[in-house]
Amino acid sequence: MRTLLDRVITARVTPFIILSVFSLLLLFPILWSLTTSFKNLDEIYSWPPTLIPKEFSLSGYQFSILKASVPTYLLNSLIYSASVTLLVLVTATITIYGLTFYPYKGSDKVFLAFFLTRTIPPQALWIPAIVMLSQVGLLNSRLSVILFGVILVYPLAVWMFKGIFDSFPREVIDSATIDGCSRLGALVRVVIPICAPAVAAVAIVSFLWNWNDFMFPYLVLNDKALYPITVGVFTLLGDEMAMWNALAATQMLAVAPGLVFFVIAQKYITKGLVSGAVKG
Amino acid sequence: MTSREKFGAYCSLPGLLIVAILLSYPLGYNVYLSFMRYDNIQPVIFMGLANYRQICGSSDFWLSWRVSLFYSLGTTALTLLISLLLAHSLYGIRKWQTFFRTMVILPWAVPGVISGMMFRWIMDTDLGVLNYLLAELGVIKQNIKFLVDYPMLSGILATTWSYIPFMTVLILAGLESIPSELYEVAEIDGADSIDKFFHISLALNKTQILIAALIMWMFTFRTPDIFMSLTAGGPGKATYHAGIFLRDLIFKYMNFGYGSVVGVFLCLIVSVPASFILYKGVLKNNENSTR
Numbered sequence: 308m309r310t311l312l313d314r315v316i317t318a319r320v321t322p323f324i325i326l327s328v329f330s331l332l333l334l335f336p337i338l339w340s341l342t343t344s345f346k347n348l349d350e351i352y353s354w355p356p357t358l359i360p361k362e363f364s365l366s367g368y369q370f371s372i373l374k375a376s377v378p379t380y381l382l383n384s385l386i387y388s389a390s391v392t393l394l395v396l397v398t399a400t401i402t403i404y405g406l407t408f409y410p411y412k413g414s415d416k417v418f419l420a421f422f423l424t425r426t427i428p429p430q431a432l433w434i435p436a437i438v439m440l441s442q443v444g445l446l447n448s449r450l451s452v453i454l455f456g457v458i459l460v461y462p463l464a465v466w467m468f469k470g471i472f473d474s475f476p477r478e479v480i481d482s483a484t485i486d487g488c489s490r491l492g493a494l495v496r497v498v499i500p501i502c503a504p505a506v507a508a509v510a511i512v513s514f515l516w517n518w519n520d521f522m523f524p525y526l527v528l529n530d531k532a533l534y535p536i537t538v539g540v541f542t543l544l545g546d547e548m549a550m551w552n553a554l555a556a557t558q559m560l561a562v563a564p565g566l567v568f569f570v571i572a573q574k575y576i577t578k579g580l581v582s583g584a585v586k587g
Numbered sequence: 588m589t590s591r592e593k594f595g596a597y598c599s600l601p602g603l604l605i606v607a608i609l610l611s612y613p614l615g616y617n618v619y620l621s622f623m624r625y626d627n628i629q630p631v632i633f634m635g636l637a638n639y640r641q642i643c644g645s646s647d648f649w650l651s652w653r654v655s656l657f658y659s660l661g662t663t664a665l666t667l668l669i670s671l672l673l674a675h676s677l678y679g680i681r682k683w684q685t686f687f688r689t690m691v692i693l694p695w696a697v698p699g700v701i702s703g704m705m706f707r708w709i710m711d712t713d714l715g716v717l718n719y720l721l722a723e724l725g726v727i728k729q730n731i732k733f734l735v736d737y738p739m740l741s742g743i744l745a746t747t748w749s750y751i752p753f754m755t756v757l758i759l760a761g762l763e764s765i766p767s768e769l770y771e772v773a774e775i776d777g778a779d780s781i782d783k784f785f786h787i788s789l790a791l792n793k794t795q796i797l798i799a800a801l802i803m804w805m806f807t808f809r810t811p812d813i814f815m816s817l818t819a820g821g822p823g824k825a826t827y828h829a830g831i832f833l834r835d836l837i838f839k840y841m842n843f844g845y846g847s848v849v850g851v852f853l854c855l856i857v858s859v860p861a862s863f864i865l866y867k868g869v870l871k872n873n874e875n876s877t878r
Contacts, residue, residue: 309781316780322676323683329673329751330690336705336748337693339716343708356716398601405598409591417599419866424610425802426861428809430830431850434620434843435613458609465602490594519698521812522830526837537698544704544816551708558701565696573689580753581760 337562343555344368351551367552368560375547377557379532380539384561386449387524387535388517391456395464395513396506403468404494408480422469425462432458433526440527449533452524456517464513467579471505472498508579511568518564536561614854621847628841638844648849650824651832652856658739658828659808662746663800669747670754671796675788677755678762695752699812706745707817710734738818738825746813750806754799761795762788794868801864805857829853 315321343351347364350357371377406418436455440446475498483493499506521537528534534542540557547553569576624634642648673691680687697705709717710733718730733741769787778786789796811830814820820831829849836846 309779313779313781316784322679325672325676326680326683326687326691329669330687333694333748333751334690336702336709337697339709340705352714354714354719356714356719358716398605401598402600402602405595409595409598411592411595414595414599417603421602421606423858423862423865424606426805426858426865427610427614428805428850428853428857430809430833431617431853432610432613433833434837434846434850435616437837438620438625438843439613439616454609457605461602461605461609515696521698521700521815522810522834526834537700540704541700541816554704555708558697558704561701562697566693569692569696570689573685573692577688577692577756577760580756 337566340555340558343551344559346552348550348552364552367550367554367556370547370550370553371543371556371560375539375543375553375557376531377536377539377560380534380536381560383449383533384518384535384537387452387456388514390453391460391517392510392513394453394457395460396510399461399464399468399509400494400499400506401491403465403472404498407469407472407475408477409490418469421462421465425466427462429455429459429523433523436523437527447528447530447533451527452533452535455523455527456520459520459523460513460516463516464509467505467509467512470581471502471509471579475502504575505579508572508575511572511576512580515565515568617847617850617854620843621851623844623847625844625847626840626842634844638848642845642848647824647827647832647835651827651829652852654739654825654827655808655829658742658746658814658826659804661739661743662750662807663804665743665747666750666754666803667796667800670751670758670799673751673755674758674762675784677759691755692752694749697749699746699749699810700816702745702749703813703816703818706741706748706813707734710741734818735822738822742814742817742826745817746807749813750803754803757795757799758792761792765791798865798868801861801868805861809853809857 342358342360344367345363345365346357346360347362347366350361350364402421406414406421432455436451437446440448440451445451479497479501480493483497484490488496518535519537520535521541524535525538525541528538531539531542536557540554540561543554543557621638622633622635623631624637625631677684677687677691694702709715712718712730712732712735715730715733717733718727721727722730731737765787769791770783773783773787809830811820811828811834814826814828814831815834818826820827833846833849833853836842836849
């Protein structure tokens with residue numbers, strides 16, 4: 308029994324079989340939404356379901372783009388995610404750069420505090436954030452979503468940057484500052500260019516992290532013109548329950564940026580995420 | 588303070604500002620609100636522990652924690668099993684590596700609320716492709732009402748699908764950091780693949796696996812996104828996740844006092860043990876191994 312199991316495990320084809328089966332399973336929900344998005348309503352409501360649309364139809368996309376104001380939602384998501392990414396990137400690089408290369412008394416405790424922010428559930432901040440935002444009249448505003456996005460993404464960026472900077476050779480910074488570069492200049496002109504792929508990975512992950520967030524914008528926004536795509540697609544689910552082709556089309560538009568990022572830069576993104584999640 | 592130290596301290600300012608204003612202050616404010624009567628009807632006054640007492644008497648409160656706990660443990664366990672299998676398979680191949688890695692990571696691009704929708708459509712009783720495929724394979728005779736009869740299982744499956752990339756990537760990274768000589772030595776000593784799995788791959792990758800499982804448990808325990816679109820907490824309250832309960836306290840009952848209590852409990856249940864494990868697991872571990 309045991310030798311048989313050993314033989315199965317060590318067989319050359321075993322991993323390929325496992326990976327082929329699971330790749331199919333993992334890809335299937337996305338593929339299914341893709342084919343659904345190209346069907347017309349008649350075909351969606353006919354049984355048995357067809358794996359490839361019999362009649363290639365763009366009516367789902369038409370509805371989603373022209374009637375359901377999905378382009379507005381996508382644009383909003385872009386605005387939110389880009390602003391959050393920029394804010395987080397600038398603040399987190401400077402802070403973690405300082406903590407890694409210019410330690411001061413108590414800086415290890417400061418880092419520990421940053422490090423553990425990862426465990427704070429953003430859900431516990433919903434109510435205080437709503438109360439505070441309403442006090443300053445910012446409920447239902449773009450700024451509220453961006454600020455909350457910063458809280459969401461910042462802890463993750465801290466983890467990732469710590470991983471990146473810890474493996475950066477200190478001597479390079481020292482020689483740059485000796486050559487007349489200011490300390491911040493060394494960060495901007497030496498460290499970031501050398502770590503460019505890793506920093507790009509942090510940027511992509513931060514962007515997607517915020518792009519995928521749903522609950523907080525859903526709670527604070529009631530103006531449809533401000534909805535990000537996740538909230539947009541959710542309200543569409545409530546309003547247009549029957550139009551699964553339009554829903555699927557909207558889903559595909561919503562996941563497109565993520566899919567593109569992952570296909571192009573899979574290697575860098577996983578590297579960045581790994582350095583962020585588990586250092587070592 | 589030397590000028591180096593001063594520079595380091597200035598650098599910490601932007602981060603500290605964010606953590607103080609956007610995290611610590613709201614967190615403290617949440618604790619404060621949990622002691623107030625804040626129902627958006629009567630004036631806000633101090634009530635002591637009244638919110639805590641009242642909400643602990645509510646059955647939805649306990650139900651939602653049970654749902655969250657069962658769901659988060661179930662998904663984490665299932666994801667862990669599948670990801671171990673996938674990570675070891677990915678580790679064992681040379682050909683097609685990039686292709687399979689990309690395939691395995693793709694679900695990551697899908698927001699939770701959209702995963703829920705995708706599975707809602709796939710698992711539909713009358714039109715869902717899952718019922719069709721199971722019937723074609725001869726597994727079932729009658730269409731299964733997945734979202735009515737097995738809502739929790741459906742949620743766990745959808746969530747597992749979403750989190751497999753994350754878990755697999757982390758486990759794989761841990762595997763790759765194990766020196767390959769260890770396997771060679773073990774082979775010379777007569778170890779078979781099962782020995783190698785338990786005594787090398789699993790034993791040396793413990794911390795990474797634990798951290799990955801912990802992070803995933805935290806996320807699933809607190810994030811209701813998938814249930815929001817998959818079952819909306821139903822049918823009845825079968826999938827009434829703590830996050831959906833909190834949504835209802837905010838939207839439906841408008842009782843922010845009660846809601847803050849849920850927030851306080853969330854922090855206690857998630858942050859305290861997680862911080863402890865992360866502190867012990869990651870920081871201490873790194874100090875010993877890399878410095």
